[in-house]
Amino acid sequence: MDRYGYPYELEYRREAGSVRVHEYTELVDDMGFVLEHRSDRYQGWTVRYGTACAHDFLSRKRARPGTFVVSVYRLFPEGRAHVVTVRVNWPPEEIRDSPVGKSGRRTTMKV
Numbered sequence: 001m002d003r004y005g006y007p008y009e010l011e012y013r014r015e016a017g018s019v020r021v022h023e024y025t026e027l028v029d030d031m032g033f034v035l036e037h038r039s040d041r042y043q044g045w046t047v048r049y050g051t052a053c054a055h056d057f058l059s060r061k062r063a064r065p066g067t068f069v070v071s072v073y074r075l076f077p078e079g080r081a082h083v084v085t086v087r088v089n090w091p092p093e094e095i096r097d098s099p100v101g102k103s104g105r106r107t108t109m110k111v
Helices: 039-061
Strands: 007-016 021-030 066-076 077-092
Touching: 007 039, 007 077, 021 039, 021 066, 039 066, 039 077
Parallel strands: none
Antiparallel strands: 007 021, 007 066, 066 077
C-alpha cells in the first residue's frame, strides 16, 4: 500500500429482501473523499462523492438493476476506517429515462 496515497475499499452489497448479499469489492486510490475540508460540509460531500463513485463502478460492471448498499473505508497500514455508507438505486432514474440504450449508445436517430 502506497504510504502517501489515498487507498479506499468500496464494498457493494445488493439488498435482497432483508438480506444484503456482497457482490463486489473495489479497491481505489482516490483523493476525492478528502477534497471537502469544512467539517460542516464533509458528510454531505462524502455522500455525494460516494454515490457518484458507485454509479461509475456499477455502470462499468454493467450491474443488474437493484438496490445496493455501498460502504466506503479508508485503508491504513494498521487497518481501515469507515468513511460513509450510502444506499444506491441502480440504475438511477436519470439513466433509466435517458435515450441511451444498454449498449451505451444513443437510441435516437438523426432525421
